[in-house]
Amino acid sequence: MRLRALLDTDALGLRLLGGEGELDRTVRGVMTTDLRDPSRYLSGGELVLTGLAWRRDAADSEPFVRLLVQAGVAALAAGEAELGDIPDDLVVACARHRLPLFAVHESVAFATITEHVVRQVSGERAGDLAAVVDRHRRMMTSGPAGGGPDVVLDLLGSDLDLRAWVLSPTGRAIAGPKTAGPGLPAKLAAEHLAAARTGRRGPHRVTLGSSTYSLFPVRSSGRSPHASRDVRETVLSDWLLAVEADAGDWPEERLDLLQGVTQLIAVERDRRDAARTVRRRLAQEVLELVQTGAAPAEIAARLRVAAPVLLPGLGAAPHWQVVVARVEWQDAELEGGPVAQSLLEEILVDPLATGPEPSDRIAVAHTGDEAIALVPLPAVSTEHDGSETGILADALLASVRDPLSAGLDGDGRVTLGVSAAVHSAEGLRGALEEARHARRVAAARPGRVCAAGHQELASHVLLLPFVPDDVRRAFTARLLDPLRDYDRRHRAELIPTLEAFLDCDGSWTRCATRLHLHVNTLRYRVGRIEQLTSRDLSRLEDKLDFFLALRMS
Numbered sequence: 001m002r003l004r005a006l007l008d009t010d011a012l013g014l015r016l017l018g019g020e021g022e023l024d025r026t027v028r029g030v031m032t033t034d035l036r037d038p039s040r041y042l043s044g045g046e047l048v049l050t051g052l053a054w055r056r057d058a059a060d061s062e063p064f065v066r067l068l069v070q071a072g073v074a075a076l077a078a079g080e081a082e083l084g085d086i087p088d089d090l091v092v093a094c095a096r097h098r099l100p101l102f103a104v105h106e107s108v109a110f111a112t113i114t115e116h117v118v119r120q121v122s123g124e125r126a127g128d129l130a131a132v133v134d135r136h137r138r139m140m141t142s143g144p145a146g147g148g149p150d151v152v153l154d155l156l157g158s159d160l161d162l163r164a165w166v167l168s169p170t171g172r173a174i175a176g177p178k179t180a181g182p183g184l185p186a187k188l189a190a191e192h193l194a195a196a197r198t199g200r201r202g203p204h205r206v207t208l209g210s211s212t213y214s215l216f217p218v219r220s221s222g223r224s225p226h227a228s229r230d231v232r233e234t235v236l237s238d239w240l241l242a243v244e245a246d247a248g249d250w251p252e253e254r255l256d257l258l259q260g261v262t263q264l265i266a267v268e269r270d271r272r273d274a275a276r277t278v279r280r281r282l283a284q285e286v287l288e289l290v291q292t293g294a295a296p297a298e299i300a301a302r303l304r305v306a307a308p309v310l311l312p313g314l315g316a317a318p319h320w321q322v323v324v325a326r327v328e329w330q331d332a333e334l335e336g337g338p339v340a341q342s343l344l345e346e347i348l349v350d351p352l353a354t355g356p357e358p359s360d361r362i363a364v365a366h367t368g369d370e371a372i373a374l375v376p377l378p379a380v381s382t383e384h385d386g387s388e389t390g391i392l393a394d395a396l397l398a399s400v401r402d403p404l405s406a407g408l409d410g411d412g413r414v415t416l417g418v419s420a421a422v423h424s425a426e427g428l429r430g431a432l433e434e435a436r437h438a439r440r441v442a443a444a445r446p447g448r449v450c451a452a453g454h455q456e457l458a459s460h461v462l463l464l465p466f467v468p469d470d471v472r473r474a475f476t477a478r479l480l481d482p483l484r485d486y487d488r489r490h491r492a493e494l495i496p497t498l499e500a501f502l503d504c505d506g507s508w509t510r511c512a513t514r515l516h517l518h519v520n521t522l523r524y525r526v527g528r529i530e531q532l533t534s535r536d537l538s539r540l541e542d543k544l545d546f547f548l549a550l551r552m553s
Helices: 003-007 058-071 088-096 108-122 130-138 148-160 182-197 251-291 297-311 336-347 401-408 427-443 471-492 493-502 509-513 519-533 540-552
Strands: 016-020 028-032 046-050 075-079 101-104 164-167 173-175 202-210 211-218 239-243 319-329 364-369 370-377 413-418 447-454
Touching: 003 016, 028 108, 046 108, 058 088, 088 101, 088 251, 108 251, 108 370, 130 148, 148 164, 148 173, 148 251, 148 370, 148 519, 164 182, 164 336, 182 202, 182 427, 202 509, 239 251, 239 297, 251 297, 251 364, 251 370, 297 427, 319 427, 336 364, 336 370, 336 413, 370 427, 370 471, 401 413, 401 447, 401 471, 427 447, 427 471, 447 493, 447 519, 471 493, 471 519, 493 509, 509 519
Parallel strands: 028 046, 046 075, 075 101, 413 447
Antiparallel strands: 016 101, 164 173, 164 239, 202 211, 211 239, 319 370, 319 413, 364 370
16 A cells, blocks of 8 residues: 555544655555664564654654664654654654654554554455454454454454464463364464474464464564564564464465454554553562562552452452562573563463453563562462462463473473462562572473472471571461461460470370370360361471471471
8 A cells, every 4th residue: 555545544643744755655564663773673664653752852863763764664653642743853854864754643543553554455455354454443442342352263264264263372262263172272382382483484384183274473563573583582472373274275365364364463462461561560569569678568558559450349458479480591691581471471371261361360570580470369268188279380380381392492491489378468578589489499390391389398308598588487487377376266275285296206195294185185186286287297297397397486
């Protein structure tokens, strides 16, 4: 399509500020950016949309425009929502480099322009994509006609007879038919990640059973498919579009159509990522308070602010768990924190959950090379054995280990640590240290994808002098707090009984004599201790754990 056609479309609200003689330029795509140097994501022919967040002063306009011209873009469209009128220095720079410049009225969303360009560019070759885009416009609204990526995939099925799924890199079905075979999404995600690591351009074709699938990467709308960016920065977070068909038999027009569909899905992905911004900021604020040793009352106040955002409709403050993740690559200077953050947001979603935003109750921050998730638990129930439910490290990676291993491709590792549930702001610092220590335990194991939980820290083997004080306190509290609480409520003297029982080397007769109790009464108290702590005082390991907990308390 031509730039002139954009200017003639009243619904786009574009106003030409310069470049009248260049309106016959061809537009081949669209990109939204606020980077100071977006050139590595440009392949030429794009209409570049910007909110001008990159501009700090007048001197920034000239180098920005020069980079766009060198990349061969068709035109620049600047939004008026941030600064009002478009700065004169940008107008002058565009005129100097003969780059057409449009002003976008503050009432017009960049998504509207993106959809229009995608529809026109692809629709010139495939009219059926126009129907997809029209439906997608309704999907982007908040009214009853919305529905997320499922709407686009339904139309692919009804109009083009194509079964397709939008999948996460961990193999979660974000959208698509519910009839996918068991384990199929995870297998497709693993095949896609393995192919992506080779650097081959999509679509990637794979045969599973008797069916052939074509796998299209869904990249952020701010990235070019030809970007030189290291694939490891995004391979563990990019979505994919899996189509049950052999794209090798398709004409060029059909391939262009599906590439256009991935751009539409990318808009939804970007919208979901934008919605995560608030949750990420909340996690970062709480994390900074915890790490700087802020008063529990201050942390509790911040949690009260976070709770309605993470758990809408919940009256009381929930319990919390902390999960720490780290992504490491061999022989690569990549910042691991953002990669781990995006991955952890996906891992912590129930693999059976569907829809683009089931992670709206998870807040993940990153610091350095690690990501830290603050996971609210609306209620913490107790199993028959006395253990508390919540996120379990063993189950956390069970459904995602194979896809992630394919994406790591022999030169990367993912390690995670999970804390116990805590009941107050005062326990968060200990939970954070506990999760970090559990992750270090996971890192000591073989394998590309490993996790460890707080249960694995509850052993005297790990309670050595180099273990952080907060982990020691968490260990002691987990063993003794249930007994102290019970003693406080019932005056049962379980703690003195435990001390005496250990001092008597587990002898029922000697302990009963020392405490002036009947042996049956002693057996009842020891049974209550075992029930409350899920430990067995006939086992040497559990006796040692109690011995150390009492000594450290």
